[in-house]
Each structure stands twice: as structure tokens, then as C-alpha cells.
Amino acid sequence: MKYAMLIDVSRCSICYSCEMACKDEYVGNVYPPFSYSQTDRQPAWISVSEIEKGKYPHVKVYAVPKLCMQCEDAPCIKVCPVPGCAYKTDTGAVILDPEKCTGCKACMKACPYDAINFNDDKNICQKCTLCQHKLKEGKLPACVDACPSGVFFLDEESKVKEMAKKRGARQMNPEYKTGPKIYYVGLPSISLAGHIIDAHSLMDVADADVAITNSKTGEKVALKSNQSGNILATYLKQDEKYSLEIKCKGYRSKTIADIRLDIEYNHLGNIKLDKVA
Numbered sequence: 001m002k003y004a005m006l007i008d009v010s011r012c013s014i015c016y017s018c019e020m021a022c023k024d025e026y027v028g029n030v031y032p033p034f035s036y037s038q039t040d041r042q043p044a045w046i047s048v049s050e051i052e053k054g055k056y057p058h059v060k061v062y063a064v065p066k067l068c069m070q071c072e073d074a075p076c077i078k079v080c081p082v083p084g085c086a087y088k089t090d091t092g093a094v095i096l097d098p099e100k101c102t103g104c105k106a107c108m109k110a111c112p113y114d115a116i117n118f119n120d121d122k123n124i125c126q127k128c129t130l131c132q133h134k135l136k137e138g139k140l141p142a143c144v145d146a147c148p149s150g151v152f153f154l155d156e157e158s159k160v161k162e163m164a165k166k167r168g169a170r171q172m173n174p175e176y177k178t179g180p181k182i183y184y185v186g187l188p189s190i191s192l193a194g195h196i197i198d199a200h201s202l203m204d205v206a207d208a209d210v211a212i213t214n215s216k217t218g219e220k221v222a223l224k225s226n227q228s229g230n231i232l233a234t235y236l237k238q239d240e241k242y243s244l245e246i247k248c249k250g251y252r253s254k255t256i257a258d259i260r261l262d263i264e265y266n267h268l269g270n271i272k273l274d275k276v277a
């Protein structure tokens with residue numbers, strides 16, 4: 001069966017258990033024919049990048065776990081000069097055969113996601129195998145198993161694609177056109193956030209209906225404030241103007257016009273709603 005993975009960035013608590021589990025699985029352990037052991041000097045084959053966006057005091061930290069994208073149209077396979085060295089298994093994972101690799105680094109240079117690192121003890125290129133040895137035994141990859149926050153969803157490709165569609169997940173850097181099998185929910189994007197509160201009590205206002213409209217195109221995003229009164233609209237357009245309209249039972253409607261999205265994470269701060277008299 002062919003696998004794919006969905007990563008929910010918003011759930012990551014930056015505990016690094018996935019990185020540690022990956023190192024633990026591979027340093028000093030060999031899983032032929034998929035992988036030789038990695039050195040403890042090599043970076044783990046999954047890394048959690050902390051990306052800060054916004055302006056003080058409204059700063060958002062995104063934690064993005066990155067690993068090999070197990071590309072459908074993998075540049076690393078295309079450039080490898082050794083026949084049969086870089087290939088795909090029946091699980092859809094891309095493997096660099098440690099017995100055939102000559103350490104020429106062509107794959108490292110070709111990978112747009114920087115997912116391959118070099119083992120200078122063995123003179124070979126290495127990367128995430130999607131824990132092939134574990135998948136073959138019906139077990140979860142080490143990082144997936146170790147994550148305490150339910151960030152990873154690994155399953156049969158069509159199920160993951162369906163979930164990705166339902167949750168508005170995106171591939172990382174789709175412009176590379178390599179067909180990544182890893183989908184992300186909550187990647188940094190041009191976004192507009194705010195916190196809706198009662199003007200008198202300053203309590204959070206949950207479940208308010210919010211419409212965010214692009215002033216130029218008329219494109220509209222509809223959402224509701226969450227239990228803490230927060231709103232977040234993602235994948236908007238940079239340097240374009242938007243208007244925001246809030247409607248909530250018991251409160252006067254409110255419109256904020258001419259909001260220019262000049263940075264990646266735009267936060268309107270507290271938005272106060274007045275009760276209907």
C-alpha cells in the first residue's frame with residue numbers, strides 16, 4: 001500500500017520527541033536494504049523549524065516538522081547516476097540504497113527540500129526512509145509513534161488526500177513541482193487574525209460570524225470566532241486590502257475597512273463589540 005502523511009503544524013508543542021526518536025532509531029542501527037546507521041553528528045532526518053511571524057506584541061511562532069517529502073516525481077531519483085540506487089518502494093517511500101550509494105552527492109544537490117544529509121563515516125547520502133523497516137512490519141514510523149501531540153496522520157495515500165482536501169491542507173513549496181506526499185495544515189501564509197471581545201465586560205465573544213472580503217476581487221472568507229474569541233483567516237493575498245465584517249447575536253454588527261496585509265501575520269488586536277441596547 002502507498003502511504004502519504006498529513007502534518008498539523010498547529011498541534012506541535014515543540015517538544016522535539018520526533019527528532020530524538022528518529023536519531024534513536026537510526027544511530028548505531030542498520031536496517032538493510034533500506035538504511036545503514038547514521039552518525040550522531042548528522043542532523044536527524046526530521047527537523048522542527050520554529051518560524052516567527054508578525055509584529056510585537058502579536059507574534060506567532062509556527063513549528064514546522066520537515067522531513068523528506070517522498071516526492072512522486074523525485075529529483076533525487078532522476079539525477080542519481082548509479083542504476084537502481086535511488087528508487088521507490090511499494091509504500092511510495094523514496095530510498096537511497098546504502099549498498100549502492102557512491103557518495104557523489106548528486107541527489108543532495110538536486111533535492112529542493114534539503115532533505116538529504118551526508119554520512120562521512122560511510123561516504124553515503126542518507127535521508128528519511130519513512131521508517132521502511134517498521135512500515136513493512138505494520139508498525140508506525142518512529143517520529144509518528146513518539147509524537148505526544150497527534151501532529152502526524154499517516155495512512156493510505158487516497159485517505160490522506162481526502163483528509164488534506166477536507167482540512168485545506170497544502171504541500172510545502174508546490175512550485176517545485178515534485179509531487180510531495182507530505183501535506184501540511186497550518187503552514188505560515190498571509191493571514192489575518194484578531195480577538196473579538198465584549199466592549200463592556202472585555203470577555204471573549206465566541207461563535208461570532210466573520211466575513212473577510214478582498215476589496216479588489218470580492219473574494220470572501222467566512223469563519224467563526226473560536227471559544228477564546230480568536231479569529232484566523234489564512235492564505236490571503238499580500239499587499240491587498242480587505243474588509244472584515246462581524247455579526248453576532250446580541251451585539252451590534254461591526255465592519256473594519258481598508259485592512260492592508262503588508263506582513264505575513266497581521267493581527268488586529270482586540271476587536272470590541274457593543275451589546276444591542
Ligand code: SF4
Nearest residue numbers: 068069071074076111
Ligand atoms: S524531498 Fe528530496 S530527498 Fe525526498 S524524495 Fe523529494 S527530492 Fe528526494
Ligand code: SF4
Nearest residue numbers: 022046128131141143
Ligand atoms: S519516518 Fe522514520 S526516518 Fe523518517 S523522519 Fe520519521 S523517524 Fe525519521
Ligand code: SF4
Nearest residue numbers: 012013015016018147
Ligand atoms: S514530537 Fe510532535 S509535538 Fe513534539 S516537536 Fe515533534 S511534531 Fe512537534
